[in-house]
Amino acid sequence: MKTYSLVICGGGSTYTPDLMELLCYAKKDFPLKKIVLYDIDAERQEPIGQYGEVLFREYYEGVEFYYTTDKEKAFRDMDFAFVQIRAGGLTARNMDEKIPYRYGCIGQETCGAGGLSYGIRSVTQMIQLVKDIREYAPEAWIINYSNPAAIVAEAVKRMFPGDRKLINICDMPTQIMDSYLPLVGKKRYEVEPRYFGLNHYGWFTGLIDKKTGENLLPEILRICRETPDKVRRMLADMYDTDGHWGKTFQEHLNMVLDYPYSLPSTYCLYYLYPDQCYSHYNESFTRYDEVMEGRGSKVQAYCTAIAKLGKMKGTEYDISAHINGAAGNIAEASSSTIAYNDVHAAYLIELAISIIHNRNDICLVMVENKGLVPNLDPGMMLEAACRIGQQGVEPIQIGEAPAFEKGLLENQYACEKLLADAVFEHDYQKLLQAFTVNRIICDTNRAKKLIADFVKANGDMWVDFRRQ
Numbered sequence: 001m002k003t004y005s006l007v008i009c010g011g012g013s014t015y016t017p018d019l020m021e022l023l024c025y026a027k028k029d030f031p032l033k034k035i036v037l038y039d040i041d042a043e044r045q046e047p048i049g050q051y052g053e054v055l056f057r058e059y060y061e062g063v064e065f066y067y068t069t070d071k072e073k074a075f076r077d078m079d080f081a082f083v084q085i086r087a088g089g090l091t092a093r094n095m096d097e098k099i100p101y102r103y104g105c106i107g108q109e110t111c112g113a114g115g116l117s118y119g120i121r122s123v124t125q126m127i128q129l130v131k132d133i134r135e136y137a138p139e140a141w142i143i144n145y146s147n148p149a150a151i152v153a154e155a156v157k158r159m160f161p162g163d164r165k166l167i168n169i170c171d172m173p174t175q176i177m178d179s180y181l182p183l184v185g186k187k188r189y190e191v192e193p194r195y196f197g198l199n200h201y202g203w204f205t206g207l208i209d210k211k212t213g214e215n216l217l218p219e220i221l222r223i224c225r226e227t228p229d230k231v232r233r234m235l236a237d238m239y240d241t242d243g244h245w246g247k248t249f250q251e252h253l254n255m256v257l258d259y260p261y262s263l264p265s266t267y268c269l270y271y272l273y274p275d276q277c278y279s280h281y282n283e284s285f286t287r288y289d290e291v292m293e294g295r296g297s298k299v300q301a302y303c304t305a306i307a308k309l310g311k312m313k314g315t316e317y318d319i320s321a322h323i324n325g326a327a328g329n330i331a332e333a334s335s336s337t338i339a340y341n342d343v344h345a346a347y348l349i350e351l352a353i354s355i356i357h358n359r360n361d362i363c364l365v366m367v368e369n370k371g372l373v374p375n376l377d378p379g380m381m382l383e384a385a386c387r388i389g390q391q392g393v394e395p396i397q398i399g400e401a402p403a404f405e406k407g408l409l410e411n412q413y414a415c416e417k418l419l420a421d422a423v424f425e426h427d428y429q430k431l432l433q434a435f436t437v438n439r440i441i442c443d444t445n446r447a448k449k450l451i452a453d454f455v456k457a458n459g460d461m462w463v464d465f466r467r468q
């Protein structure tokens with residue numbers, strides 16, 4: 001049996017422990033001989049690496065595991081690189097989210113001014129990382145989650161044209177499928193999605209039952225329209241309505257009821273209901289603070305506790321029952337034990353499995369439009385349904401975008417394209433245009449103030465924008 005080598009870039013990520021756990025569940029379909037964590041921050045990666053040593057020693061027989069900050073040790077001869085880096089770390093996420101509130105705008109990780117600030121850092125670091133991986137592992141499949149994924153996808157498309165083994169993804173559509181499919185008694189593995197848009201700005205147009213070929217989306221929408229309270233309760237049972245995602249899914253349902261012909265990304269809320277989203281947080285408390293209190297500290301505590309014990313089997317951390325229940329099959333794996341964000345990890349692993357077994361499963365990834373939606377820019381990096389196999393990504397034709405979605409997408413693509421241009425050309429004028437055209441910013445004077453503050457806050461993590 002062929003076995004594979006995998007490097008996880010951003011080894012210190014809050015998502016890494018769950019991902020490592022799910023790798024243990026998926027070993028039948030995704031058999032690994034080597035797992036490596038790579039990060040530029042040794043201190044942040046240390047507890048997660050120590051946890052990995054215990055986990056794999058006890059639950060993944062024969063696998064070689066280590067963690068490193070050395071690029072060559074990390075990348076040489078890898079078959080897969082899963083990438084989840086955060087350029088500037090969580091400290092930078094904090095400022096991305098806080099600064100916009102000074103000027104009456106939503107502060108968000110990937111949308112609006114915060115997303116643009118993050119995009120500039122991320123583009124530079126992702127391009128360097130892909131170059132480094134390609135130097136030591138020219139044939140590796142690079143599957144990237146790093147945000148803001150739409151802007152990263154636009155930039156790497158230009159820098160690495162035709163690299164069929166470089167794939168940008170997002171877990172949000174997967175999460176939305178898991179949230180609404182129970183209404184028709186289906187699991188994600190039983191349907192094929194149809195979706196179009198930019199990342200964090202897209203819409204499901206179909207959920208096709210693999211057995212019957214029936215599109216289940218109209219029935220899901222009918223249930224939402226006719227029994228909204230039932231759907232509201234189901235979503236509340238899945239996501240605690242006191243928390244960020246619980247509130248988000250309640251508002252998501254309201255959005256579905258306002259536009260009851262498709263299932264949008266939850267991130268459309270930021271563009272279509274900016275006033276409501278603005279009221280959720282303020283300059284002293286944003287989603288960053290919740291993440292630090294929640295997932296951020298939970299993951300660190302979990303890993304540190306296991307590293308201290310030096311074992312999991314026979315302790316309260318024993319996951320033998322889970323592993324036996326999954327029987328090596330990711331679709332059977334019960335939820336991960338750490339941060340419960342298992343969709344994130346499961347989706348990465350599902351893509352890798354579809355590639356190595358050439359299953360050609362239909363997954364949602366980012367791909368160049370090239371006529372998939374003929375009335376949108378052919379260069380737009382669409383998030384869309386594609387077959388995924390040994391040959392890479394083969395998109396499925398979509399058709400014309402309706403006027404509303406077309407208008408929104410053209411506006412946002414102008415923003416993302418201008419931002420990538422600005423970074424590549426170090427052009428202040430285009431930077432100002434990117435900020436101003438963004439639906440969440442809108443005003444030139446506000447854009448100028450935001451840029452001035454972000455220039456200071458980002459320092460040399462931003463390129464130097466020349467005024468022409």
Ligand code: NAD
Pocket residue numbers: 009010011012013014015016038039040041044045084085086087088089090125129144145146147148149169170171172344
């Ligand atoms: P995090 O800050 O906890 O982890 C990111 C890690 O990346 C840190 O340990 C950091 O030191 C490391 N890092 C930063 N720059 C690096 C570089 N140039 N090379 C190697 N390592 C580097 O962040 P997190 O909350 O766990 O999120 C990780 C990333 O995954 C973020 O970009 C986040 O937006 C993204 N994400 C994307 C999706 C999606 O749907 N696309 C879903 C979840 C998370």
Ligand code: G6P
Pocket residue numbers: 109110147170171172287291
């Ligand atoms: C979803 C999105 C990601 C985003 C994450 C943020 O998974 O698809 O792109 O990074 O949420 O979640 P957080 O819990 O960190 O705010």
Ligand code: MN
Pocket residue numbers: 149169170171172200
């Ligand atoms: Mn995402």
